[in-house]
Amino acid sequence: MTSAWQVLVVGGTHGNEFSGVQLLKQWQQQPLSFPNLVIQTLQANPKAHECNRRYIDDDLNREFTPQRLADFNLINYEALRAKSINQQFGPKGASQTDLVIDLHNTTSTMGPTLILLHDSHWERQLAAYVQQRMPEAVLLFELEQTYQQWGYLCTVGKRGVMVEVGPQPQSVLRQDILDQMRLMTELILEFTSLQLRNELPPLPATIEAFTSVCSKSLPLDEAGQPLAMVHQRLEGSDFTPLQPGEPIFQYFDGRVGYFDGDEPLYPTFVNEAAYYNSHMAFSLARKISLTVAAPN
Numbered sequence: 001m002t003s004a005w006q007v008l009v010v011g012g013t014h015g016n017e018f019s020g021v022q023l024l025k026q027w028q029q030q031p032l033s034f035p036n037l038v039i040q041t042l043q044a045n046p047k048a049h050e051c052n053r054r055y056i057d058d059d060l061n062r063e064f065t066p067q068r069l070a071d072f073n074l075i076n077y078e079a080l081r082a083k084s085i086n087q088q089f090g091p092k093g094a095s096q097t098d099l100v101i102d103l104h105n106t107t108s109t110m111g112p113t114l115i116l117l118h119d120s121h122w123e124r125q126l127a128a129y130v131q132q133r134m135p136e137a138v139l140l141f142e143l144e145q146t147y148q149q150w151g152y153l154c155t156v157g158k159r160g161v162m163v164e165v166g167p168q169p170q171s172v173l174r175q176d177i178l179d180q181m182r183l184m185t186e187l188i189l190e191f192t193s194l195q196l197r198n199e200l201p202p203l204p205a206t207i208e209a210f211t212s213v214c215s216k217s218l219p220l221d222e223a224g225q226p227l228a229m230v231h232q233r234l235e236g237s238d239f240t241p242l243q244p245g246e247p248i249f250q251y252f253d254g255r256v257g258y259f260d261g262d263e264p265l266y267p268t269f270v271n272e273a274a275y276y277n278s279h280m281a282f283s284l285a286r287k288i289s290l291t292v293a294a295p296n
C-alpha cells in the first residue's frame with residue numbers, strides 16, 4: 001500500500017503578498033484534494049496581513065534557521081510565530097510534515113518561479129514535471145547553503161519549496177499572477193501524488209534551470225544612503241542574460257555603473273520592493289542544464 005504524505009500549503013508568510021492569502025481562502029471553500037496527500041493550509045502571518053505589511057517586527061521567512069529557532073531570547077512576534085509553526089508542523093530536521101509549499105509574490109518580473117533549496121532526484125523530477133506542463137515556469141535552485149541552514153519557512157518540512165510569482169505590486173491582486181500561482185501549486189501537488197504512487201509520466205531527460213550566485217547591493221555613500229538606482233536596462237529583465245560591461249546602476253550624478261562579471265549571468269529579484277531597506281538591487285543566477293534521468 002502506498003503511504004500518504006503530510007503536506008502543508010502556506011500563504012501570507014509576508015503579509016502584503018496577497019495571492020497566497022487569497023488562494024488559501026478559495027481552498028477553504030473548495031479544499032485541495034489529491035490521492036495519498038493529506039493537505040493542510042496555513043496563513044503564516046495573519047497579524048502582518050491585517051496590518052497590510054510584510055511583517056510586524058522581523059521577516060518571518062528568515063526566522064527558521066536552526067540557531068534562531070533554538071534561541072529563546074528571540075521573542076518578537078515573528079520569532080514566536082516561527083517557534084509555534086515549528087512546533088505544530090516540524091520540528092525542523094525531524095519533521096512530521098513531508099512537504100511544505102510556501103507561496104510568495106515578488107514585485108520583480110520573475111514570472112512563475114519555482115524555488116528549490118535542495119538538488120536531488122526528487123527536486124529534478126518535480127522541476128521537470130512542472131516545466132513540462134507549464135512552459136513559462138522558471139526553475140531556480142538556491143544552493144548556497146544546505147537545506148537545513150536556510151531561514152525560510154518551508155524548510156520546516158522534510159522537503160520545502162517556494163512558489164514565487166511576479167510582477168505584482170505589494171498589497172494588490174493581479175489575475176494573471178493568481179492564476180499562475182494556483183496552477184504551479186496544483187502541479188506540485190499533482191506531481192507529489194503521482195510520484196508517491198509510481199505513476200509519473202515520462203519526463204524530459206534534461207531541464208534548463210538557474211542557480212543563484214550572488215546579490216548586488218546599490219552603491220552607498222558614507223552615510224549609507226544610495227548613490228544610484230537600478231539602471232533601466234535591467235528593469236523587467238529578470239532571467240534574461242546580462243553581459244559583462246552592460247549597465248546596471250544609474251548614479252544620481254549622471255554616471256553609469258557597469259556589470260564587471262566575466263561571464264553572462266541572469267538577474268533575479270530586480271528592484272524588488274521588499275529589499276529596499278537592505279539596499280539590495282538585484283541578485284544574479286547562472287543558467288544550468290540538469291539531467292533528470294537516473295535516480296540518485
Ligand SMILES: [Zn+2]
Nearest residue numbers: 014017104105
Ligand atoms: Zn515573500
